[in-house]
Amino acid sequence: MQVPNFNNVLEAKIRIEPLIHHTTVHTSNIINEITGCSLFFKCENFQRAGAFKFRGASNAVFALSSEEAERGVATHSSGNHAQALALAAKLRGIPSYVVMPNNSKKVKIDAVQSYGAKIIFCEPTLASREETLEKVVEETNAVFIHPYNNPFVISGQGTAALELINQIEQLDYIITPVGGGGLLSGTLLTINTLSKNTKVIGAEPEGADDAKKSLQTGAIVPSINPKTIADGLLTSLGTITFEIIKNYVYDIITVSDEAIIKAMRLIWERMKIIVEPSSAITLGLLLEKKIDLKNQRIGLILSGGNVDLDHLPW
Amino acid sequence: MQVPNFNNVLEAKIRIEPLIHHTTVHTSNIINEITGCSLFFKCENFQRAGAFKFRGASNAVFALSSEEAERGVATHSSGNHAQALALAAKLRGIPSYVVMPNNSKKVKIDAVQSYGAKIIFCEPTLASREETLEKVVEETNAVFIHPYNNPFVISGQGTAALELINQIEQLDYIITPVGGGGLLSGTLLTINTLSKNTKVIGAEPEGADDAKKSLQTGAIVPSINPKTIADGLLTSLGTITFEIIKNYVYDIITVSDEAIIKAMRLIWERMKIIVEPSSAITLGLLLEKKIDLKNQRIGLILSGGNVDLDHLPW
Numbered sequence: 001m002q003v004p005n006f007n008n009v010l011e012a013k014i015r016i017e018p019l020i021h022h023t024t025v026h027t028s029n030i031i032n033e034i035t036g037c038s039l040f041f042k043c044e045n046f047q048r049a050g051a052f053k054f055r056g057a058s059n060a061v062f063a064l065s066s067e068e069a070e071r072g073v074a075t076h077s078s079g080n081h082a083q084a085l086a087l088a089a090k091l092r093g094i095p096s097y098v099v100m101p102n103n104s105k106k107v108k109i110d111a112v113q114s115y116g117a118k119i120i121f122c123e124p125t126l127a128s129r130e131e132t133l134e135k136v137v138e139e140t141n142a143v144f145i146h147p148y149n150n151p152f153v154i155s156g157q158g159t160a161a162l163e164l165i166n167q168i169e170q171l172d173y174i175i176t177p178v179g180g181g182g183l184l185s186g187t188l189l190t191i192n193t194l195s196k197n198t199k200v201i202g203a204e205p206e207g208a209d210d211a212k213k214s215l216q217t218g219a220i221v222p223s224i225n226p227k228t229i230a231d232g233l234l235t236s237l238g239t240i241t242f243e244i245i246k247n248y249v250y251d252i253i254t255v256s257d258e259a260i261i262k263a264m265r266l267i268w269e270r271m272k273i274i275v276e277p278s279s280a281i282t283l284g285l286l287l288e289k290k291i292d293l294k295n296q297r298i299g300l301i302l303s304g305g306n307v308d309l310d311h312l313p314w
Numbered sequence: 315m316q317v318p319n320f321n322n323v324l325e326a327k328i329r330i331e332p333l334i335h336h337t338t339v340h341t342s343n344i345i346n347e348i349t350g351c352s353l354f355f356k357c358e359n360f361q362r363a364g365a366f367k368f369r370g371a372s373n374a375v376f377a378l379s380s381e382e383a384e385r386g387v388a389t390h391s392s393g394n395h396a397q398a399l400a401l402a403a404k405l406r407g408i409p410s411y412v413v414m415p416n417n418s419k420k421v422k423i424d425a426v427q428s429y430g431a432k433i434i435f436c437e438p439t440l441a442s443r444e445e446t447l448e449k450v451v452e453e454t455n456a457v458f459i460h461p462y463n464n465p466f467v468i469s470g471q472g473t474a475a476l477e478l479i480n481q482i483e484q485l486d487y488i489i490t491p492v493g494g495g496g497l498l499s500g501t502l503l504t505i506n507t508l509s510k511n512t513k514v515i516g517a518e519p520e521g522a523d524d525a526k527k528s529l530q531t532g533a534i535v536p537s538i539n540p541k542t543i544a545d546g547l548l549t550s551l552g553t554i555t556f557e558i559i560k561n562y563v564y565d566i567i568t569v570s571d572e573a574i575i576k577a578m579r580l581i582w583e584r585m586k587i588i589v590e591p592s593s594a595i596t597l598g599l600l601l602e603k604k605i606d607l608k609n610q611r612i613g614l615i616l617s618g619g620n621v622d623l624d625h626l627p628w
Contacts, residue, residue, distance in 0.1 A: 024338055026360070045586045046340070265623065272359045272588040272619035305586035309579065314623065 003243050004151040006193035009158035009186065012059040016156060019058045019091060021047050023160075025167045025299075028271050035286045038297045040171070041267075042164045044304060045275050049083040049115070051232075051304025052160050052183055053147075057084035059156030060145045061092050069094050074142040076122070076129045078104045079232055080304050081147035086115035097142050099133045107308050148182030149238025157186030164299050165190070171198045172296040175282040177303050178202035178211045178252060179233035181241030187301065188248040198299075199250035203285040205230045206254040211237055215245070215252050229257045229313055232278030232304065253291060259284035261313045267302075274305045277313065317557050318465040320507035323472035323500065326373040330470060333372045333405060335361050337474075339481045339613075344584050349600045352611045354485070355581075356478045358618060359589050363429070365546075365618025366474050366497055367398035367461075373470030374459045375402040383408050388456040390436075390443045392418045393546055394618050395461035400431035411456050413447045421622050462496030463552025472500030478613050479504070485512045486610040489596040491617050492516035492525045492566060493547035495555030501615065502562040512613075513564035517599040519544045520568040525551055529559070529566050543571045543627055546592030546618065567605060573598035575627045581616075588619040591627065 044052035072095035089096035101124035122132035208226030223236040264280035282300040358366035386409035403410035415438035436446035522540030578594035596614040
């Protein structure tokens with residue numbers, strides 16, 4: 001197991017600098033009033049392909065040797081990683097193969113296809129996913145880029161926090177969503193080196209609280225039958241992400257779907273930006289007040305903005 | 315009739331500098347590809363109270379003498395000007411009175427109330443509106459701040475283009491929505507002085523094409539029974555705004571509601587920002603290709619983002 005460190009985040013920053021969007025940080029007087037905190041929203045919903053995932057995917061794709069790259073890249077994902085990897089591969093001019101469940105929404109299929117990926121459908125089970133991916137890799141010889149349990153992906157995700165602390169000084173806390181743990185672990189690599197006084201909290205859906213349980217038990221608890229509107233946060237932690245998270249995270253706190261939806265609507269209405277439920281969970285955590293963060297300066301990483309506008313949760 | 319000039323825009327800039335948000339300019343590779351242009355979206359949906367209107371309203375409110383200000387301010391509006399004026403008055407610590415039709419949507423009433431304005435309801439006719447306002451002004455002695463036909467309001471709106479041309483150089487065109495003409499005329503004051511090579515186009519709904527007709531006939535044609543989804547663009551031009559527009563505008567081009575909705579959805583989906591139909595009309599104009607703007611550098615002023623999330627047009 002190759003656990004990345006902050007140097008790898010710096011390497012990622014240099015590597016992906018010309019590719020990524022340097023996303024802005026937004027604030028809202030009204031949401032500050034409501035929460036009693038000073039909030040700084042890092043808008044990764046404005047990232048290319050609509051989510052922070054492009055940071056990690058582009059770092060992984062552009063770190064490949066020419067020989068590796070020629071073979072193309074492959075992954076299984078129905079979500080933001082698939083789009084991000086497809087775009088990164090397109091920019092490097094290499095083929096990409098994406099295994100998606102055959103019940104994926106058309107809007108997601110279209111998005112991945114629009115970046116030029118070849119889609120291979122599988123049954124909507126983990127077993128079929130992995131089996132199909134294996135077959136694709138065997139046939140094409142493509143390099144598998146895991147959505148989060150990959151040192152280059154993690155290092156790439158860590159560049160979001162690196163930008164954030166250069167944009168906003170003296171944050172008391174940073175809150176990120178946690179699904180597979182790529183964003184959270186990348187953030188921890190950066191913050192544990194550059195801003196040790198900033199506490200990093202992972203926000204996890206109540207109905208998918210495997211990361212919280214993993215932290216409590218000290219071993220990865222798999223995510224079984226997760227139920228939440230935050231469809232980007234369904235997966236289990238990986239061995240690498242868990243290794244970093246268990247060492248450095250301040251806490252993982254669960255958030256109800258009700259608070260996630262309330263937060264999402266608040267962000268849409270007051271900040272005029274589109275975020276997906278998996279992003280809004282960070283503000284949802286503050287709305288539920290399970291931890292007293294009054295008067296603190298808090299960075300929230302809004303992870304993405306890919307939603308189906310025909311099916312909003314209100 | 316007191317027609318403002320560019321010096322008044324500069325005065326406005328200095329006056330409202332500490333009050334307003336300096337809004338960012340967004341770009342989208344994909345929308346550039348679709349339109350064949352280089353587009354720069356000035357995000358006034360991120361302005362305080364959710365629209366450019368706060369620029370003009372705050373300029374008008376803070377330009378009042380202490381004696382005038384003490385009396386408070388009044389207006390009739392069911393839209394963004396009402397919220398903007400209420401917020402500006404709140405920041406100056408003076409009362410505001412807003413006459414609204416009794417069939418206004420709850421979401422709009424709530425927004426105006428949340429900024430501390432006193433709302434006076436009237437019948438949903440222009441006659442009742444004006445009559446009620448007159449009565450309010452008589453009773454309270456408040457200063458009437460017209461939504462657009464007011465030199466301070468126009469000068470304030472001109473600061474959006476002033477920011478834009480400092481953010482993005484060498485624009486070939488700027489497109490703004492046109493309703494009463496406040497934003498368009500303010501933009502013209504700035505551009506005609508500082509960037510004479512930039513052509514300014516007003517985008518107007520097909521079903522509310524009074525400005526286009528006014529420009530053609532050389533006299534203000536009133537907006538009678540306008541029908542469009544762009545509910546911020548229903549009003550007639552004012553004497554002051556028309557005076558500026560007829561002298562300096564490059565063209566006024568109409569846009570179908572179909573193109574407005576298509577553009578709105580494209581902006582939401584691809585740029586992850588929330589804009590109202592009255593903003594999306596600027597991109598709608600390009601989608602309809604009634605004028606050849608291929609390969610041009612174009613600034614689009616996204617005027618606001620106040621929409622009812624329970625009633626989206628798709």
